[in-house]
Amino acid sequence: MTKQLINRLRQRWSGIEPRVDNKKQAVTESGEAGVTRRAVLQSLGLAGSAAAVASVLPRIVGAQGEMEGHEVTMGPHQMGPMVMPMAVGEVDHEFNGFNPSDVVRDFDYGTVSVLSNGQTLREWTLTAEDKEIEIVPGIRFPAWTYNGRIPGPTLRATEGDRLRIRFRNHSSMPHTVHFHGVHPFEMDGVPDAGPGSIQPGQSFTYEFDAEPFGCHLYHCHVFPLSRHIAKGMYGAFIVDPKEGRPKADHELMMMMNGFDIDFDNENDFYAVNSIPFHYQLNPIDIKVGELVRVYLINILEYDQINSFHLHANFFNYYPTGTSLQPTEFTDTIAQMQAQRGILEFRYKYPGMFMFHAHKTEFAELGWNGNFRVSP
Numbered sequence: 243m244t245k246q247l248i249n250r251l252r253q254r255w256s257g258i259e260p261r262v263d264n265k266k267q268a269v270t271e272s273g274e275a276g277v278t279r280r281a282v283l284q285s286l287g288l289a290g291s292a293a294a295v296a297s298v299l300p301r302i303v304g305a306q307g308e309m310e311g312h313e314v315t316m317g318p319h320q321m322g323p324m325v326m327p328m329a330v331g332e333v334d335h336e337f338n339g340f341n342p343s344d345v346v347r348d349f350d351y352g353t354v355s356v357l358s359n360g361q362t363l364r365e366w367t368l369t370a371e372d373k374e375i376e377i378v379p380g381i382r383f384p385a386w387t388y389n390g391r392i393p394g395p396t397l398r399a400t401e402g403d404r405l406r407i408r409f410r411n412h413s414s415m416p417h418t419v420h421f422h423g424v425h426p427f428e429m430d431g432v433p434d435a436g437p438g439s440i441q442p443g444q445s446f447t448y449e450f451d452a453e454p455f456g457c458h459l460y461h462c463h464v465f466p467l468s469r470h471i472a473k474g475m476y477g478a479f480i481v482d483p484k485e486g487r488p489k490a491d492h493e494l495m496m497m498m499n500g501f502d503i504d505f506d507n508e509n510d511f512y513a514v515n516s517i518p519f520h521y522q523l524n525p526i527d528i529k530v531g532e533l534v535r536v537y538l539i540n541i542l543e544y545d546q547i548n549s550f551h552l553h554a555n556f557f558n559y560y561p562t563g564t565s566l567q568p569t570e571f572t573d574t575i576a577q578m579q580a581q582r583g584i585l586e587f588r589y590k591y592p593g594m595f596m597f598h599a600h601k602t603e604f605a606e607l608g609w610n611g612n613f614r615v616s617p
């Protein structure tokens with residue numbers, strides 16, 4: 243159905259022919275689901291509004307569509323024909339207040355002090371805010387955020403640290419912060435624990451010790467949970483082992499997510515760190531032989547499973563990051579929602595290497611990036 247929407251809008255405003263055959267399209271268009279989506283779009287003023295959608299859809303071009311009488315789309319690097327579609331143009335990162343090229347390397351260690359018992363204390367402030375985010379050029383999504391960004395700040399600590407997270411709700415809706423990890427009941431951040439849902443204008447300070455070490459996450463746990471997560475209320479929570487991990491040349495946080503821009507409980511775009519195609523348009527620079535460590539988390543709502551595939555390479559995989567020994571040496575892993583893990587790899591050859599969901603529909607709708615490996 244996502245493709246139907248994209249195809250219909252592509253056809254209406256860009257003149258590009260649909261990617262599916264007419265017979266199949268006719269059948270699906272008469273289906274209930276297609277009607278529903280169209281009705282929703284019309285109710286949102288999108289279906290007939292050139293302003294809202296025309297400005298973006300022509301920029302979403304597909305290799306397959308382009309090959310039906312046009313040249314194959316090339317990536318910005320011009321290293322060869324792209325086998326995935328790509329977005330042309332950038333979103334307004336300044337308007338959004340965050341750029342995925344920064345988010346991927348942005349680890350927030352908090353304000354650090356030492357308690358009288360010698361324990362390290364880390365303090366953060368998380369503020370819930372309603373905010374519009376430009377997801378693809380021309381389409382702004384009415385998001386709910388932590389600190390005005392999606393994902394929220396990547397909170398990073400060491401096992402055994404005391405964590406103090408002041409949560410302020412400046413949003414129009416009740417929210418919480420639910421951490422994955424070990425903590426007392428009243429710190430669980432669900433509506434029936436401790437302070438419960440934090441109402442607009444209220445605040446609460448969550449405090450607990452960081453355990454166990456691993457690659458974790460936090461998210462709002464107010465119901466309807468799917469809506470609170472799909473609107474953008476989540477972030478990474480990384481706990482390093484006391485003895486640390488081997489020094490890596492690059493540490494990257496990748497949160498696999500998506501956006502349901504017409505609120506029909508189906509995703510319309512997919513991404514790592516929120517902006518579809520961002521790392522395809524802005525490759526991540528690494529060098530041959532360097533150790534790359536990726537903290538990978540799937541927060542995707544509505545779809546049952548997500549995946550990560552690395553081109554021309556294999557990686558060691560540490561599920562949930564809770565062991566220093568990898569369990570798998572592979573080039574593709576799958577994660578359900580909230581499943582996460584750590585990937586480690588080095589590139590043997592220079593070049594432009596893709597990484598993407600191996601649920602290829604997700605890749606075609608934005609979850610696609612590149613590592614630019616230099617000698």
Ligand SMILES: [Cu+2]
Binds near residue numbers: 416462
């Ligand atoms: Cu919420």
